[in-house]
Structure formats: structure tokens, C-alpha cells
Amino acid sequence: MTSSPRTFPEGFLWGSATASYQIEGAVAEDGRGPSIWDTLSHTPGKVMNGDTGDVADDHYHRWPADLDLIKDLGLQAYRFSIAWPRIQPDGSGAVNPKGAAFYSRLVDGLLDRGVRPVVTLYHWDLPQALEDRGGWTNRDTALRFADYATHVAGVLGDRVEMWTTLNEPWCSSLLGYASGIHAPGRTEPESALRAAHHLNLAHGLAGRAIRDGLGEDTKLSVTLNLHVTRPDNPESAADRDAIRQLDAVGNRIFLGPMLDGAYPKDLLDDTTSITDWSFVQDGDEAICAVPLDVLGINYYSTSRARRHTGDGPMEHADGHGDTGFSPWVGADDIEFRQQPGPYTAMGWNIDPSGMVELLTDMGRRYPDLPLMVTENGAAFYDTVAEDGSVPDADRTSYLHDHIDAVGQAIDAGADVRGYFLWSLLDNFEWAWGYDRRFGIVRVDFDTLERTVKDSAKWYSRLIATNQLPPV
Numbered sequence: 425m426t427s428s429p430r431t432f433p434e435g436f437l438w439g440s441a442t443a444s445y446q447i448e449g450a451v452a453e454d455g456r457g458p459s460i461w462d463t464l465s466h467t468p469g470k471v472m473n474g475d476t477g478d479v480a481d482d483h484y485h486r487w488p489a490d491l492d493l494i495k496d497l498g499l500q501a502y503r504f505s506i507a508w509p510r511i512q513p514d515g516s517g518a519v520n521p522k523g524a525a526f527y528s529r530l531v532d533g534l535l536d537r538g539v540r541p542v543v544t545l546y547h548w549d550l551p552q553a554l555e556d557r558g559g560w561t562n563r564d565t566a567l568r569f570a571d572y573a574t575h576v577a578g579v580l581g582d583r584v585e586m587w588t589t590l591n592e593p594w595c596s597s598l599l600g601y602a603s604g605i606h607a608p609g610r611t612e613p614e615s616a617l618r619a620a621h622h623l624n625l626a627h628g629l630a631g632r633a634i635r636d637g638l639g640e641d642t643k644l645s646v647t648l649n650l651h652v653t654r655p656d657n658p659e660s661a662a663d664r665d666a667i668r669q670l671d672a673v674g675n676r677i678f679l680g681p682m683l684d685g686a687y688p689k690d691l692l693d694d695t696t697s698i699t700d701w702s703f704v705q706d707g708d709e710a711i712c713a714v715p716l717d718v719l720g721i722n723y724y725s726t727s728r729a730r731r732h733t734g735d736g737p738m739e740h741a742d743g744h745g746d747t748g749f750s751p752w753v754g755a756d757d758i759e760f761r762q763q764p765g766p767y768t769a770m771g772w773n774i775d776p777s778g779m780v781e782l783l784t785d786m787g788r789r790y791p792d793l794p795l796m797v798t799e800n801g802a803a804f805y806d807t808v809a810e811d812g813s814v815p816d817a818d819r820t821s822y823l824h825d826h827i828d829a830v831g832q833a834i835d836a837g838a839d840v841r842g843y844f845l846w847s848l849l850d851n852f853e854w855a856w857g858y859d860r861r862f863g864i865v866r867v868d869f870d871t872l873e874r875t876v877k878d879s880a881k882w883y884s885r886l887i888a889t890n891q892l893p894p895v
């Protein structure tokens with residue numbers, strides 16, 4: 425007996441996601457100022473093969489054809505980010521009209537093609553001028569961000585389907601300021617926690633600024649990369665406590681202020697040797713908790729951890745790269761163990777059950793807050809067949825199983841409203857440069873030619889039918 429294919433709720437939103445620095449290129453054009461990712465990628469040894477985002481996918485020039493692709497694939501929504509240094513080249517002051525015009529054309533181009541624009545205000549390209557004044561460790565950056573958000577809201581206004589303040593503030597703060605694998609590449613644990621707070625504050629201030637500018641009906645969200653970490657030995661109280669600690673510094677450091685209006689007490693206790701958190705001022709947490717319409721969740725894989733027993737060297741298989749400095753501030757005795765495969769080209773284990781667990785857990789914790797998967801996808805070393813096609817069956821199978829997992833979470837009661845596949849195009853994958861391909865559309869980085877991969881055709885069928893096609 426064949427069972428009927430999984431069907432998604434009516435109105436479920438299907439899209440794909442990208443980010444400005446990863447695709448745009450044109451880094452010195454039309455008045456764009458430098459960002460912290462320009463600086464980091466031009467620093468020898470920081471990005472694999474010395475790759476930079478100088479050209480990337482040249483989306484800044486090729487956007488009309490890219491939007492045609494989006495339309496042809498049948499995507500209903502497109503999640504992209506705005507490069508702050510295009511809007512305000514040095515992070516403050518007047519709007520750069522040419523930068524604003526680019527995004528205005530992009531939004532109109534999407535609407536003309538019947539695609540709903542989902543805007544992320546910050547996907548990691550902080551104006552370098554602000555980093556020179558302390559970056560996210562400087563409280564003023566949060567205020568600058570609210571100004572920037574006001575400007576963008578003024579330019580794009582009600583043409584936007586949903587506003588997302590920040591993408592993965594955990595990466596911006598803990599990977600940017602503690603492990604240093606991401607820009608600005610600093611390795612200062614106290615700065616990382618300070619940065620995390622200022623990102624929370626930036627979210628709250630910007631969210632309120634957008635609502636003030638565009639009215640209460642504006643849809644507001646934030647996107648978090650919530651970690652699903654399992655105890656190495658579920659029977660061990662020490663391992664279970666390690667998971668609690670990682671949940672605090674990995675997840676609740678943002679969920680707490682943003683959704684509960686307060687930092688979790690255990691996080692403050694776990695980090696007393698690093699900071700007294702005096703950078704959190706009276707009233708800040710209430711600002712951070714701006715009411716949201718949607719919580720965006722990015723999910724790729726799981727991890728497994730334990731309290732280190734003191735014997736032998738520690739494994740650091742957390743999937744976030746290894747600089748010799750941990751992003752897990754205050755958790756130096758927690759070890760991330762290598763997980764069983766299969767793996768993607770990132771070395772991340774493939775485990776769709778983590779998607780089910782995360783969505784159902786968040787649905788339970790925040791029953792009134794609709795969820796959206798704002799990123800999910802996989803890097804593989806694709807090959808181009810003789811006929812020019814890209815038969816990326818491993819990616820299609822990953823997508824199938826993870827989208828099925830979203831369906832399972834919905835069945836279990838999670839209010840998931842949409843799914844955005846990462847990514848539309850092969851692009852600049854941060855510290856891994858162009859070596860890791862996440863796209864459902866191949867980009868030849870010599871010619872910049874685009875080729876629709878088999879996974880994209882499969883995803884198109886899913887969207888057209890709202891049913892999960894077999895693989």
C-alpha cells in the first residue's frame with residue numbers, strides 16, 4: 425500500500441533565503457561603505473582560499489535575472505538581507521540614495537513577479553566605521569541600528585511582507601567576538617556577552633522603530649539559530665547540566681530577553697567569572713521584548729556534548745569551526761563530541777529529528793507565537809553532469825527529510841507558517857568562502873552563470889502542489 429504524500433496547510437509559505445554579503449558583490453559601488461566582512465575576508469588566513477565577497481554572485485548587477493529565476497521556480501516569498509553599509513556607508517547619518525534605490529528596485533521587482541519580500545535588516549555586514557568605534561560591544565551601535573531600521577522602513581515601507589531585525593545574533597556575538605571565526609574576528613569572551621546584549625537591545629529598539637514608523641499591522645520577527653544539543657550520556661546528571669548550560673549561552677541568551685523579557689538567571693550565574701552584566705541597564709530587557717508576530721528558526725543539524733572528565737584531549741565538534749577559541753563562553757569544561765554521520769560537506773551531521781524536536785519544543789514554550797523556518801538546507805560537493813545538469817540527489821534527500829520533519833512538527837502541534845530554503849544560489853559561505861555550495865541553483869564562480877539544480881526542480885514541484893514529492 426502506498427501512503428498518500430504529505431500535504432502542508434493551506435497558506436503555508438514557501439520561499440528561499442540569501443544574504444547581502446554572500447551574494448551581492450559590488451562592494452565599492454554606488455557609495456557602499458566597507459563592512460566588517462570586507463575587512464575580515466581581506467585579512468590573510470581568515471577565509472578559506474583567500475576568498476572574499478568582492479564579486480560573490482554579482483547579484484547587485486544580475487538581480488533582474490535572479491528574480492526571474494525565483495519566479496520561474498515558483499517561490500512564493502524571498503528572504504534577503506539589506507547591507508547596512510549601502511544604506512549608511514559609515515553606519516550613521518543620512519541615507520545613501522543609490523543604496524536605498526537598489527533595494528527599492530529589488531522589492532518592486534519581487535512584487536512585480538508576485539513574490540513576497542521578507543527583509544532581514546542585519547545579516548552580519550556591520551559598517552566597519554561602527555566596528556572601529558567598538559562594534560557591537562558599544563551600546564551606541566544598538567541606537568545606530570534603530571536609526572538605520574527607521575530609514576529602511578521609510579524607504580521600503582508597506583511593500584515588505586515581514587521584517588526581521590537580526591539574523592542569528594548568536595553568530596554575530598559569540599562567533600564574532602569570542603571564537604573569532606566570524607567578523608570582526610575578536611576573541612574576547614566578555615566582549616561577546618556584551619555584544620549579545622547590545623544585539624538584543626538593537627532588536628528591541630529597531631522593532632519598536634519599525635512599528636512606530638509603519639503601524640501596528642507590520643509583521644515583525646527575528647531569526648535565531650537555536651542549538652539542539654543532546655547529552656552524551658542522558659543518564660549522567662553532569663551531562664544533562666552541560667546541556668542546560670549550553671541551552672543558556674546558546675539559546676536562552678536571546679530567547680530570554682526577546683521573548684520572556686529577562687536574561688535567564690542560570691546564564692548570569694554560569695558567567696560570573698567573565699562579567700557582572702552591568703552593561704544591562706534598567707529597562708533594557710523590557711525594550712528587548714518587543715512583541716513579535718513570528719519567530720524565525722534556522723536549523724541545520726544537532727550536536728552532542730558532555731562535561732569533560734579531565735582525561736585526554738577535548739573534542740570541539742560543535743560544527744562552528746575551530747580557531748582555538750571557544751564561542752561557548754563560560755563553558756570551557758564542556759566537550760562537543762563527534763556525532764555519527766551521515767554528514768554534509770560542512771561536516772554537519774544529518775539529523776531531521778532535531779528539526780522536529782526544536783519546532784515542537786518552541787511551539788510548547790511559546791504557544792502563541794507562530795514559527796517560521798527561515799533557513800534550512802545543505803552543502804554538498806555537487807558535480808555537473810555531461811548534459812550540463814546538476815544531479816544533487818543528496819541535497820534533495822536532505823530537503824525531503826527535513827521538510828517532512830517540519831510536517832511532523834506541525835502534526836505534533838507546532839504552529840509553523842512557512843519554510844525558507846537556504847539557499848537560492850551557491851554563494852560566499854563565510855569562513856569557508858566559495859568551497860561550500862548550499863544553492864539549489866549552481867553558480868559557476870568563473871563565469872557567474874546560473875544552472876538550476878535537480879533539487880530546485882524538486883522544490884518547485886513541492887511548491888506547486890503543496891505536497892512533498894518523493895525522492
Ligand code: FCB
Pocket residue numbers: 443446591592595649722799846853854862
Ligand atoms: C547560517 C547563516 C547563513 C548561511 C548558513 C549555512 O548560519 O545564517 O548565512 O551561512 O548558515
